[in-house]
Amino acid sequence: MSKKGLKIAVIGGGSSYTPELIEGFIKRYNELPVKNIYLMDIEEGKEKLEIVGNLARRMVKKAGVNITIHLTLDRKEAIEGADFVITQVRVGGIDARIRDEKIPLKYDVIRQETTGPGGFAKAQRTIPVILDICKDIEKYAPDAWLINFTNPSGVITETVLKYTKIKAIGVCNVPIGMVYGIANLMGVDPKRIYIRFTGLNHLVWGTNVYLDGEDITEKLIGMYESARSLSMKNIPELPWDPEFIKSLGMYPCPYHRYYYLTDQMLKEQKEEAATVGTRGEVVKKLEKELFDLYKDPNLDVKPPQLEKRGGAHYSDVACSLISSIYNDKKDIHVVNVRNNGTIADLPDDVVIETNAVVDKNGAHPITIGHVSPKIRGLMQVVKAYEELTIEAGVRGDYYAALQALTIHPLVPSATIAKKILDDIIEQNKEYLPQYK
Structure with a gap:
């Protein structure tokens, strides 16, 4: 790794989240000598790339740091010789996400972009692309670390670790959001809170x-009656039943609402779809507003409106992880990493999300052992769904895909699973070369 100055490649550089990342690198400039950041995107994302890239350049100039921002549509140029590659891609764009949300709702099934049928569809589109990106990393930057933020992060990271030789770690802003949520509830500095995930x-x-x-x-747990706001910007803030939380005896993540409050969430989603639109439709409007803001030549900081997009603390997660690897910090992060016996109830080669010590050799998860039966069954069935989803995505295996959707807890039957799967394949033909 270069001591003279690091090269960072951001694949999906035209994302509305990019200013978060740039802010994170500026903040850590004294401990992380980033010299070149290559923001790379595809032809369709060229306009957004230029808008975001120009904002990134203004941010760097204002901060007075010696970082050069490069904009490119050439993936090889971005990746070649990179020390770290960050992936934040959305194959098919927001319109594909909107389709992912509308298909399940048609069959009275929860719509969500990272779990259930929506997450499955996103994974099927993304897997061929991420494997292609990894081929370039193997060829042009074999020593680089891949920091994956592309959703569904666990599924995509597991695909990379199972099917490539890349050193990869998956990240997500949900755990840090939970830390901030509890700190807010307790009225304390987030640094004083530690959660065992x-x-x-x-x-x-x-x-x-x-x-x-x-x-x-x-x-x-005793305070949960008032803890309504412990959610994410993209998840309705339905209150938890205090008795349920007491019986669980632990702190669920915001996405657990889809599994534990399915009927209420579905009702809320159907009402939303009929009035304001699906979350994807809301995000499409938000993104337009954000890019209009980003165009302002006087804007030279990350605008506060970006938090509404749901990516809060993203830069803290990604940039502090990179700093820990580069500086061999041996501190603790919550990451998506190969299980290797950490959770005794899951296979060794799957990816889990947990606390890990991070040093120059990567992330070393802290042993958990067996988990409570209260969470074991749900965790095992969702992991089996993820394993089948990866198999389907890599091989274009229709039967693995059908089984994946059938066993997912949010899909009520094999009949509905098949209808949803056929719709997904039909509506995503141009993005699913593996199914041809």
Whole structure:
């Protein structure tokens, strides 16, 4: 890794989240000597890339740091010789996401872009692209670290670790959002909160919560009646039943609402779709407003409106992880990493989301052992769904795809699974070369 100055490649550089990343690198400039950031996107994303890239250049200039922002449509140019490659791609754009949300709703099934049928469709479009990107990394930057933020993050990271030789770690802003949520609830600095995380991406439980090293899990559960706001910007803030939380005895992530409050969430989603539109339709409007803001030649900081997009703390997660690898910090991060016996109830070669010590050799998960039967069954079935989803995405295996959707807890039957699958394949033909 270059001590003179690091090269960072951002694949999907035209994303509305990019200013988050740039802010993260500026903030850490003294400990992370980033010299060149290559923002790369595809032809369709050229206009957004230029808008975001110009804002990034203004941010860097204002901060007075010696970082050069390069904009390119050439993936090889971006990746060649990179120390770190960050992936934040959305294959098919927001319109594909909107389709992903409308298909399940047609059959009275929860719509969500990273889990259930929506997450499945996104994974099928993304897997061929991520494997193609990895071929370039293997060829042009074999020593680079891949930091994956592309959703569904656990599924995509597992695909990379199973089918390539790349050093990859998956990241997500849900765990850090949970830390901030609890800190807010307790009225304390987030640095004083430590959560022991167990589970999968977007299906992670805080089994223990600590304040200054003292276990406050029980106290926190007692406060849950008022803890309505512990959610994400993209998930309705339905309140948890205090008795349910008491019986669970741990802190669920916002995405657990889809599994534990399915009927209420579905009702809410159908009402939303009929009035304001699906979340994807809302995001499309938000993105337009954001890019209009980004165009302002006087804007030279990350605008606060970006938080509405749902990507809060993203830069803290990605940039602090990169800094820990580069500086061999041996500190603790919550990451998506190969299980390797960490959770005794799951296969070794699957990816889990948990606390890990991060040093120059990567992320080393902290052993968990067996988990409570309260969460074991749901975790195992969702992981089996993810394994089949990857198999389907890599091989274009229709039967693996059908089984994946059938066993997902949010899909009520094999009949509906088949209808949804056929719609997904039909509506995503141009993005699913593996099914031809």
